[in-house]
Amino acid sequence: MSVANLQVKDTADAKTQPDVAAEQRMFRRPSEWRIFWEAFSQDRLAVGAAALIGLVCLVSMLAPFLSPYDPTVGDNSLRLAPIGTPSHWLGLDGQGRDILSRLLWGGRVSLAIALLPVAVSSIISVFLGLVAGFFGGKVDMIIMRTLDVFFAFPAVLLAVAIAGVLGPGMLNVMLSLTIVLIPYISRVAYMATVTVKNELFVDQARVSGARPLQILFHHILPNTLSPVIVYGSTLVGIMIVLGAGLSFLGLGITPPKPDWGIMCSDGRNFLSVAPHVSAVPGIMLILVAMSFNIVGDGLRDALDPKLRK
Amino acid sequence: MLKFLVYRVSTIVPVLFGVSIVVFLMMKLIPGDPAEAILGPAATTEKIEMVRKSLGLDRPFYVQYVRWLWKVLQGDFGMSIAVNVPVAQLVWPKFWNTVLLTIGSLVICIVVGLGVGIVSGTRQYSWFDRISMSLTLVVANTPAFWLGLILMVVLALNLGWFPATGMYSMRASQKTVGDLLHHMVLPAITTAAVSAAIIARLVRSSFLDVIRKHYITALRAKGLAERDIILRHGMKNALPPIINIVGLQVGYLMGGALFTEVVFSWPGIGLQIYSSIVARDLPVVQAAVLVTTFVFVLVNLGTDIVVAALDPRIRRA
């Protein structure tokens, strides 16, 4: 769980800020997407990772159709059967439930817990960052100082504390993660906004007539989105792990719904006897989180003109 | 520099106030009545009222906040609901236990992170580089609790090389440093893993940056001097962001140590927060979160100052 990754992006962004302006100028031309796609598709690892994510998402969405068994019903006579058991290829867990089925259904929850908070938080954060960065002055100070308070908390601690306070349940976990993410994404949006704004006002001196809100929506917003999207994709990977951690602690979703974190926690009672019960969902978590991480890196590299041919 | 120092220190005061308000409010929003929690199965409505009054729960919010804050500033965190002792008595010893674990993790983090990062950075595309980069990618995305379980099963249960739980051996009459270190190995590795991986990658990319810049000049430099230049410049280039990251990692380590402490039953503040959340022991959760965050803010302050001392550009920002 690489929360400090969140801050790594800050330093990385700080270093490439002048380039952000240059690239954002370029973004105003529609064919830019084609350039981006060509750059991205050259990165085979990122494409592979994106494909894996796509596959996992698709399969999880289709879980009701693809899942061979009901993930909440167990066959007690086959409890703890190992990997490779005929017709239960990933084995069974402590209550005789098919692990593959639980993995499929659990994916829906684990992915939702990761994707939705990042999405919702991004919307809120872009709004906050735009408003603070664009209007500056008192508005800037109020918004950013308030966010500074939340920044002061170690992210994992805040997530656990909020989730603990709200109680178990999928909605509460997502709410907790959303709250934790807002300061981080807001800061990225804010810095992007400020940068573009400064660039624009230099140009503004030579351009006449455009109203502030127009500038905001037509120019600043699109250029704030790309760093947020890059950042967000890495965050999803981190949230997959943190969300699973909350479920592992029992602060996440409530049974009998499976998710990958709860599956790991279930397996703790028979680690010596049947390690696959914990190992399999853990491996899944690593693969998916890694993929998002790689895709995030790929997006950043593809959007960075310095690295393009 | 002094101006920067004063400015930086002054910003933490409102932040700490804000933190205290957030912590206070968080706990007030919990469903469930602490008075009922204390009385358990034997509660009756009149007894609940009695306990509520003794806890001061019948006063308005802001009054409760001010009273609470005043006491906190004097080191009085109130009484634990679940275990009827002053919260400070519960929180401080656990806090130091986590500090110990954090220091151990930090050492591993820095040594392994720097080591792997430097070797990979100066030997790009070597087999070491490829393997370490793949490994760090995997480790950086590994849930700490899962890693802890795996290490416990393999190294503690199956091979018996390390103890599986706790901070000291229960039976020993004396607490020795050796015993402590022996118990600390697995938890420290578990906590440090993700951060070490991140630091390794960061150090490596810093070094690659330096190498790229020096590629041209290197053509003119002589053999051995080349490596020295890269190392020296690489370190100088990498140091500020590394210190920055290390400072942030301390926050992660203290928060992330929570999972490690739960898996290994390390009696630290993370485990205490977890048990207290489960037990709905709000004063303890409040105090623990407050203390940990306070320290995190101070550590960040410290690293900001150190980085600013090293890199004048930041001071002017």
Next chain:
Amino acid sequence: MEEDRIGFETLEEAFVEGRLSRRDFIKRSAQIGAGAAAMAVLSSLGLSTSARAQGQPKKGGTLVIAKESELDILDPHSAGGWVTWRVSKQMHEGLIDEDLTQANVPYPKLIPKLATSWDISKDSLTYSFKLRKGVKFHDGTSFDSAAVKYNVDRCAAKDAPQFYARANAYTTWIWQFLKEVKTPDEGTVQFVLREPYGDFLRQLVQGGGGAAVFISPAALKKYGNEGIAEHPTGTGPFRFVERVRGEKVVTERNPSYWGTQPYLDRIIDRPMPEPAARMTALQAGEVDMIYVPHPDGIADLKTKGFRLEQGPAPHVWYFAFNLRDKNYQDVRVRRAINMAIDREGMAKQLLKGTAVAARGLQAPCCPSYDPNFKDYPYDPAQAKKLLAEAGFPNGFETTWQTSVDGSGQLIPVPMAEWVQRDLAKVGIKMKLRTYEWITYIGYWIKGMDDASNKVGGQQMSWGMTSDYWLDIVTNSSHIAPAGGAGQNGGYYTGADAMLNTARAEMDEGKRAALYKKINQKIKEDAPAVPIINDLAPLMLSPKVKGFVHAPEEWYDMTTVWLA
């Protein structure tokens, strides 16, 4: 006879302290006619008269125990839960106690402890106890009738200066009919009740709530009602050493104990709420004994040489129905649910034999428990039929609640999910709400029809070696939330008359018969569905000897020794 007794006690002392060999002990016991008692002593020490390879008990060693949750405060009057009582009981004693050195009895016998004898007045209202002489508290002060009165007043006399509301709340069922405490002399104490209370003596030995044991009044005065929990001071065979919250409670042998000295030097209790962590610690040799092993890990631990100890315990895991909920008002629905749940299946497959299917609501290990009680059979087809007759041919939707952990809770969520699946098979769609333990208790005592808490069924899991327990959970005087403690959260009133009569019955045999009848009535009215009786499984390292798994939820640690 008196001399014989003294002679035997000296012999027993000598034998237990190793000064007398087993053979000499038997010979000399026979000489003074104390043969049977000698056999009892031998078997209570885990030695039979036929040579058993347990070896000679030896003194010394530290026993480390991993418990399933953190302990409550160590004030025995003001804390509840078996986890805490198992420790407090080693340090504190009451007038009478249960004989926990016998494992193969249906329920524990009452034996003298700090009282050497007692009798009950003809009107059943006055209990007179003769107190043991020469007993000292751990702080050196003497135990006498004033100490008894001081302690009881703390729990029951509202206008006493040492009265403690919390203690009063936890010891409600023990002192609820107490009118006054008389201390005619130093060595005698009398409890005068307002009305006949047949199970009073059995309630005196309970410890699941507050207990009727004695704390040194000097210590209470010195540390106060709140502070005493940090300085437990009783008369027991073990005394308090230290406590580090979340880490350990350390107790050691009391060298000036009036009775048989324990073998162990020290006991360290470690709270380890994660079953996985407990089993890991046992496997790694970091603890010697664990409570509540996870059913799935037991077989594995056994192959590694660890011993499983379990047996009947006063414990029933059950769901009570909300009788104000319209779905549950037809008795056929409630009977159908009783038939719809595969209790045997759960006990064997989910709990791996660490529990047995419950028969009737009354908990095992009390005088009125009947192991041959015929409860509803597992018959889902019949259940569906009954539901249809009651007007629910397609079942109905309902919400039940349970805790996720807690004292005596086993693995409540998988168990509740099992029940959920069984109900689904007969058409009842049960939605399960889960809460952590303390929050759960808060809701549970409010009753199932409380505005904040409308559910159709709620789970609880406990019991007592006292018949009166059945009253606590089914008498309308205990309906939640009013009254002493709202244990009857389902609003059942059908057995009140029988319960009140039984409560006043002083003859144990007659009382047991009355409670048996009540149990039958409760089966017919089905205000609850009892599911399983836990067998209180523990796992021990092979070097732990002499442990007796008595039919109670707590144990006598004085018989335990380490090889």
